[in-house]
Amino acid sequence: MASERYNPRTAEPKWQKAWAEAQLFETKTEAAGEKYYVLEMFPYPSGRIHMGHVRNYALGDVVARYKRAKGFNVLHPMGWDAFGMPAENAAMQNKVHPAKWTYENIETMRKQLKSMGLSLDWSREFATCDVEYYHRQQMLFLDMLDKGLAYRKKSKVNWDPVDMTVLANEQVIDGKGWRSGADVEQRELIQWFFKITDFADDLAAALDHLPNWPEKVRLMQKNWIGKSEGLMLRWALAADTAPEADAEVTVFTTRPDTLFGASFIAVAADHPLAAKAAESDPALAAFIAECRKTGTSAEALETAEKKGYRTAFEAIHPLDDSWRVPVYVANFVLMEYGTGAVFGCPAHDQRDLDFARKYGLPVKPVVLPPHEDPVAFSVGDKAYTDDGAIYNSDFLDGKTPDEAFEAVAEKLEATPLFGAPQATRKVNYRLRDWGVSRQRYWGCPIPVLHCPRCGVVPEKRQNLPVELPKDIDFDKPGNPLDRHPTWRKATCPQCGGDASRETDTMDTFVDSSWYFARFTAPHADEPTEPAAANAWLPVDQYIGGIEHAILHLLYSRFFVRAMKVCGHLDLDEPFKGLFTQGMVVHESYRDGREWVAPADVRIEEIDGQRSATRISTGAPIEIGGIEKMSKSKKNVVDPDDIIASYGADTARWFVLSDSPPDRDVIWTEAGVEGAHRFVQRLWRLVTETAEKLGGAGQSVAPGDTGLARDIRKLAHRTVAGVGDDIERLAFNKAIARVHELVNQLASAFGKLDVGDAGQAAAAREALSMLARVIAPMMPHLAEALWDELGEAGLAAAAPWPSVEASLLADDTVTLPVQINGKKRGDLTMPASAGKSDIEAAVLSLDFVSAALAGQAPKRLVVVPGRIVNVVV
């Protein structure tokens, strides 16, 4: 019966089953059609999906379903980013094995995702904690080791002495471990690194060739890589101040053009020269110790005052050996960047200026701003960092800073100091190599052995995988692999003697750096099947949160380069198109200090004043801000509840409506209800009209006049518009168009004459188009409508409707007519009317001749198809 309400609870599982049985979404690499790879960032199996997932996967599914309808061979896989700390935390807290916890979560979340009706190829599913997956990751590691892209070095880490583990920077809060609350120590450990800096230049340069990435993300990555070109510049220390002959200090500078403005050298507290000076100066030793202390808490640096300590050393100016500058140890110089030493030019660097003012050092300007008088110009408390003309600088006078840079570089490259060039050109990056060692259990074991005779030895490929032991205890802090009774014991592949396994596991960012490649051949013995990887990659449209703008995306870009070097694929960039979606946010509610979940709150509006009460007690509740859904603020809405009461289509439609997908979307109960009303309205419109039509209009060509033509125009225009909008990922606009179509069809169908075969056929065509146009967004309802309309097959397999171009053009155009730029009326003309026809018609309009009052217009602007402006 057509008058029945649409019931998603019964309809949605039915269609999901039909899709699965038809294996509609299982992709064959060799199938017909141009390839299109849509991927959303795979989820961490935390337990349940949240609204952010719903939005992310709804966005991707629209693209996947639309492209499929357009005839592309679409790859749209799903998997699980399944290694990581929460599983270990759960193990410690609930005595459940990380594997069991993880796989149970995956089970739950897979079911939830399936209830969304996503067009995913589940046959390619994997979790990164599957042995089959991390086995191949270990192969990659060995390949990278072989190519010199993985190596070990000593590095400082944040060490939590209570949990006995290494913490990431984000896990250190105010110098304390986020879990234990213990003071975090800086420890030097030998760690594994990937040589991402080998590709620093390419990673930065290639960003310019990713036009389908958000500008913002490209910029963030560029800043992160932080390329700067400069000189390594050696300064001799004056022999009478230095403890040994030929002593020198090397600085890195990007501004050799300001060398004549130098007034001091500053070295980091950890610099060898500082240590040397401190040997004979206890006060300096104390200063260095103080720097180290404040150095650990990163937040303190922000406000920390620039402090320095003057050593006895003096350096000789590279361009004037009669000129000496003092050497300071300063708290603002970083040992990790450049050489750990800088020369200060206070006039043209704010930081150097602050320092110079504090210690009374000379401030000599050497770059003259345009239109400034060289005699009068001086620097106050603001350094001049812009372009200008070099002056006060001997042979550099009159040059631009760029020219002066070159001149200094050339001269000093050719000047020997203690038998080597005084300066060499050098490109420095902010980017550091990627430390991948984690002292944890639930990660991919690093497949190497430590042999007392042979040292660090890679495990043999045929001995892989190095599997995680299953019998593990989390009773004690520290890495369970370290204290496992037998797991570490192994045989050295080189000498056959006893050796012990590496107990570090890999950062989980490694797992997610190549999963998109694995999806192209998820069951291959090798990490990839190069032919499949090359056929499918790059990912045409990648969709995920902005929070991964830097690390995940940069690491993936690095991995593709490393995998190319190792012969696993032949690809320059992993993601051709990137889209970063906004968050799902919700109003928060609180009762005093306690946060209250939206489900427990009733909202009322009286005279425009919204107020909230707790449903159970009737107590008033304070309405808080609109914030990211989070458990701590309890402003979460469970997708399961929404799908159970409204259906997946309503949830999908809602998260796609209104807000542009790159902005935050505010979840509101009223909005969901509006979406659900629309679902029902569509159902009613289609079923009632179909019933009215009966068999009328079947296998008849739609009419081309009157109402039939009007109906066809509406439908064809919507198809064209929605297609454009989806291509541009403007789903909110696509939805507005569908609303418009439904509003207009509803009114047109009111006048429908079922006896007119042309009209009936036009109505049929419009409804069939409507079903296909909503299919990417509301796939279940689309199937139900498709079925009601008596169409063959599944809507999900139906091609995108083709548009008749003749129906997009108008026969007449209505031009707004302005007088002096203000709209005063309309003029309707045949679309074919020329400029002179329009001019004549405009001048004969009543309100135009009234405004002209017999005068000729000063100007008559006619933009055909757009507007007319009469200037009087």
Place this chain on the structure above:
RNA sequence: GCGGGUGUGGCGGAAUUGGUAGACGCGACGGACUCAAAAUCCGUUUCUGGUGACAGAGUGUCGGUUCGAGUCCGACCACCCGCACCA
């Protein structure tokens, strides 16, 4: 501090990139149907003045370019995001 972005009705947001500002949705108000309610349908809804046709103002603020500016240019204000002693 540096870099980037955004400011449009009560709210989320449109505006074909210089051409009718406010599409579409939410909310609100009015009406129809109903004994009544829900659901549904129809209408109104930027502000000010007017019963009204209509008039005036209006896209953060001030100025400019243009026949015409939400859109371009300059200055300022507010908010958001990223980076932060990177030499």
